[in-house]
Amino acid sequence: MAYQFDFSAILPYSGQLASGIGYTMLLTTTGALAGVALGILGAVLRAWRIQPFAWLFGLYVELIRNTPFIVQLFFIFFGLPALGLRLGEGTAAVLAVIINLAAYSTEIIRAGIQAIPRGQIEAAGSLAMTRSQIFRHVVLRPALQKVWPALSSQIVIVMLGTSVCSQIAAEELTFAANFIQSRNFRAFETYIIVALLYLALSVGLRAVLARIGSRFVVRRRTA
Amino acid sequence: MNRRTVLSFLSTSALALDVFASLPAHADVLDNVKKSGTLRVAVPQDFPPFGTVGADMKPQGYDIDMAALIAKDLGVKLELIPVSSTNRIPYITTGKADLVISSLGKNPDREKVIDFSVAYAPFYNGVFGPADAKAASVADLAGKTVGVTRGSVEDLELTKIAPAAVTIKRFEDNNSTISAYLSGQTQFAATGNVVAAALNERTKLRPLTPKFLIKNSPCFVGVNKGEAALLGKVNEVIAKAKKDGSLNQIAQKWLHNPLPADL
Numbered sequence: 001m002a003y004q005f006d007f008s009a010i011l012p013y014s015g016q017l018a019s020g021i022g023y024t025m026l027l028t029t030t031g032a033l034a035g036v037a038l039g040i041l042g043a044v045l046r047a048w049r050i051q052p053f054a055w056l057f058g059l060y061v062e063l064i065r066n067t068p069f070i071v072q073l074f075f076i077f078f079g080l081p082a083l084g085l086r087l088g089e090g091t092a093a094v095l096a097v098i099i100n101l102a103a104y105s106t107e108i109i110r111a112g113i114q115a116i117p118r119g120q121i122e123a124a125g126s127l128a129m130t131r132s133q134i135f136r137h138v139v140l141r142p143a144l145q146k147v148w149p150a151l152s153s154q155i156v157i158v159m160l161g162t163s164v165c166s167q168i169a170a171e172e173l174t175f176a177a178n179f180i181q182s183r184n185f186r187a188f189e190t191y192i193i194v195a196l197l198y199l200a201l202s203v204g205l206r207a208v209l210a211r212i213g214s215r216f217v218v219r220r221r222t223a
Numbered sequence: 224m225n226r227r228t229v230l231s232f233l234s235t236s237a238l239a240l241d242v243f244a245s246l247p248a249h250a251d252v253l254d255n256v257k258k259s260g261t262l263r264v265a266v267p268q269d270f271p272p273f274g275t276v277g278a279d280m281k282p283q284g285y286d287i288d289m290a291a292l293i294a295k296d297l298g299v300k301l302e303l304i305p306v307s308s309t310n311r312i313p314y315i316t317t318g319k320a321d322l323v324i325s326s327l328g329k330n331p332d333r334e335k336v337i338d339f340s341v342a343y344a345p346f347y348n349g350v351f352g353p354a355d356a357k358a359a360s361v362a363d364l365a366g367k368t369v370g371v372t373r374g375s376v377e378d379l380e381l382t383k384i385a386p387a388a389v390t391i392k393r394f395e396d397n398n399s400t401i402s403a404y405l406s407g408q409t410q411f412a413a414t415g416n417v418v419a420a421a422l423n424e425r426t427k428l429r430p431l432t433p434k435f436l437i438k439n440s441p442c443f444v445g446v447n448k449g450e451a452a453l454l455g456k457v458n459e460v461i462a463k464a465k466k467d468g469s470l471n472q473i474a475q476k477w478l479h480n481p482l483p484a485d486l
Contacts, residue, residue, distance in 0.1 A: 062342055077403075077406075077408065078402045078403070078408070078443075079404050079406075079410065081406035081407050082406065086406070086408065089392070090410070166395075167394075167395055167399065167405070168394075168399075168403075168408075169370075169392040169393055171395055175393075178373060178395070179373065179393065182373045182374030182378070183374075
């Protein structure tokens, strides 16, 4: 083959790759924590039909789940300044990730909450548990337990989706890849390395989520 | 053939050669233009704002106005010949056109084939920003954000010369770079003056005014080699147009920015 592979051409840019990984991880972590928290709120409001919030959240979920992530991101970054709201690329990226994940996790967690049998909640009430105790132990935890694999997958999807944030000059991993490729023109070497880095990040993130799941979400069988 | 005949043949040939060699001087293009009453100019047809075809199917643009200016000064009719960027120089060297005014930049290879006038149009990459923002050099950008299209000439040059205090935001394409500037996400934008002109024409949201140059490659009028009289005339017209402001008018009309003082 005529093409001479040269992976050493990537070496001078390893610092950029490292900071790109850091940016992607930060974006994913912040997005996941706030997104899932917002998702729990939305799920409760929707599952228990607390109006008018349930209706508003429904509108929001449909709006976000039926539009592309990149359009949402561009709207926040390029569109909102027209209304006087100018967010830097970092803030805009985090906000877009949170808004996106919150919509998906609302629906995922809602499914979990609605799968709790009504009798289980009534039984908890008859055991004189307080409302907040019922919510924590009888509703939320079993609900999250049921949907944890789906929620974990969604978080991984969002992590991979942060690559789009390179388009608004947020310097995450894909931005680093595009930058390196524009300087050394080593597209094959650059993108295969970055693909492997994403793979490692995904595997790592899944492991962390599985760990969190087994430690905090899945009921421990204590005597 | 004896010796005498050979000699006389040789001397006749030499005479003939001499006549041929001096032919171009006699067939002076400027004279021909004046005699025929038409100036034939090679202009672009697909390179806005220098030369495009308007809604009325007539060529229009900076280069066309420049050609008209020269024809007017010579008092002759203007004949426009649409050319592409690859055949514009052959049109001159083969005598199919008298002048090439086709956003032509100067380089040593081209200088071997044709002669260039003085510069008549600005063509450069630079940093642009709002009219009231002060940035005379790259050092003034410290603490500011500049949008640039990743991998472009502006990106590579700016990355080389910008101090660390300058935040360079690299976008995927020209459109994103411009959108980021228009929405105020970047304080400055590094791009070509032609891009800036096209933008200033389409939107008044946040005009791009030139701050400083990154890479300069102005446009020149091309004439065939050895056409000193024509070249002198063209230079004279350009100098006059610069002085009386008519070239500045053309620049304002097509590039939406005044002619740079150093052109």
